[in-house]
Amino acid sequence: MAFEPPERLVRALGETYGEELAGPWLGRLPELAADAAARRGLGVDRVQAPGGRSSLVALVRRPDGAPAALKVAPSFARPDLERAALAHWNGWGAAQLLDDDGGDDALLVERLHPEVSLRSLPEAKALLEAAGTVRRLWVEPPGGHAFETVAERTERQSVPMRAAPDSELAPLVEAALTARDELAGSAGELLLLHGNFRQSKVLSGERVPWLTVGPEPLVGERAYDLARLVRDRVEDLIAAPSGASAARRRVNKLADSLDVEPARLHGWTLFRAVESGLRARAAGRHQDAELLLEFAGWL
Numbered sequence: 001m002a003f004e005p006p007e008r009l010v011r012a013l014g015e016t017y018g019e020e021l022a023g024p025w026l027g028r029l030p031e032l033a034a035d036a037a038a039r040r041g042l043g044v045d046r047v048q049a050p051g052g053r054s055s056l057v058a059l060v061r062r063p064d065g066a067p068a069a070l071k072v073a074p075s076f077a078r079p080d081l082e083r084a085a086l087a088h089w090n091g092w093g094a095a096q097l098l099d100d101d102g103g104d105d106a107l108l109v110e111r112l113h114p115e116v117s118l119r120s121l122p123e124a125k126a127l128l129e130a131a132g133t134v135r136r137l138w139v140e141p142p143g144g145h146a147f148e149t150v151a152e153r154t155e156r157q158s159v160p161m162r163a164a165p166d167s168e169l170a171p172l173v174e175a176a177l178t179a180r181d182e183l184a185g186s187a188g189e190l191l192l193l194h195g196n197f198r199q200s201k202v203l204s205g206e207r208v209p210w211l212t213v214g215p216e217p218l219v220g221e222r223a224y225d226l227a228r229l230v231r232d233r234v235e236d237l238i239a240a241p242s243g244a245s246a247a248r249r250r251v252n253k254l255a256d257s258l259d260v261e262p263a264r265l266h267g268w269t270l271f272r273a274v275e276s277g278l279r280a281r282a283a284g285r286h287q288d289a290e291l292l293l294e295f296a297g298w299l
Contacts, residue, residue: 003033003047003072005056012053015283017076025074029056033072036106040099042070048114052214055079059111067111068098079105081147085192085217093136094194094212095205112211116204123233126199127250130229131257133202133210134194141192141219150193150220151184157275160282169278172297176274179267189221197225199232223260227268230254234295244298251299270299 005026013022033056037044042060048069051057055073062068073079086097086109096110118126141147158180161173194201195216205211230250237243251269255262277292 003030003044003056003058005029006047006049006051008050008053009056013074013077016054017074021076022074025076029072032104033058033070033106036072036104037070039104040070040108042068042108044070054214057114059114060108062098062108069095069109069111071107071109073105073107075105079107081217082215083107084142084145084147085215088142088192089137089139091207091211092139093133094215095203096207109213110205110207110211112203112205112213114203118199118202118210119233123236126232127229127254128257129210130197130199130202130232131254133212134197134225134229135258137194137197137212137215138191138222138225141190145192145219147192147217147219149190150187150218150224153195153218154180154184154224154271154275161275161278169293172274172293173278176271176296180271183221183223183264183267183271187221187224190219191222193218193220193222193225195225196228198228221264222258223255223264224268224272226254226258226260226265227272230265230269231273231292231295234291238291238294247295247298266299270296273299 010026013026037058037060041063045059045061048057048059052071054077055071058070060068060070071079083097083101086094086107090096091110095112097107098110099108118129121129158177161177194212195218196214197212201214202210202212230247237247240246251266252262254260255265273292273296277289277296280292281289
């Protein structure tokens with residue numbers, strides 16, 4: 001079958017890495033995916049759509065007929081780090097890695113149910129299950145790892161934020177950068193983190209009810225990993241009359257349930273919302289940017 005990249009993958013790779021880098025790889029993707037499947041003796045059911053934002057995901061069957069998922073990502077998206085994290089978790093709270101290094105940038109992982117994520121549950125139940133899942137991922141990183149730290153990642157993300165924001169957003173951006181500098185300079189934890197944890201990254205499975213997919217692993221404090229979850233379903237928060245107070249209550253509730261300092265979760269939530277909002281605005285996703293920046297302003 002043809003391994004055509006879903007539209008979301010094309011758009012996201014171009015936005016994140018630039019067309020000059022993403023374009024040539026996307027042009028070779030059908031061949032790369034076919035080679036990865038053939039090398040492993042896989043039968044292909046279908047390409048998952050809309051799929052991921054950094055890799056093509058194909059639902060496949062192993063030579064013995066067992067279901068699995070094949071992820072094919074460009075080397076510049078660092079699938080080697082995802083492989084290392086999944087191997088270290090070894091199925092604890094995350095999809096199980098099913099093969100050793102195949103000599104390419106593809107990963108063969110446990111097949112979950114991509115159509116059933118925590119976003120299909122009522123909000124309160126989804127947050128409870130999310131908290132129970134993410135806490136399993138917070139373990140000591142492997143020795144000699146190559147993961148970047150929270151301080152390193154957020155310093156890199158801060159560079160475009162410091163580049164002359166418009167006057168209207170300047171106070172919000174300054175508050176986010178100040179929070180980042182204070183938090184990055186005082187963190188004591190160095191645990192393995194998912195890096196992009198949210199409800200849609202937790203899928204229904206057969207082995208256990210809920211498992212995480214799509215890590216962007218790094219090491220640091222738990223509050224950073226939890227911060228993205230705080231703004232899940234942000235469109236519903238924005239639409240609610242009591243959205244601002246609900247957002248602040250969510251910070252405190254999640255911090256309490258996972259024994260995280262509320263002030264640190266608040267600071268990382270602010271930074272990550274502003275950074276994402278500015279990145280969305282730069283990419284022309286103005287509705288997303290407006291939602292994220294309004295949410296950040298509530299904090």
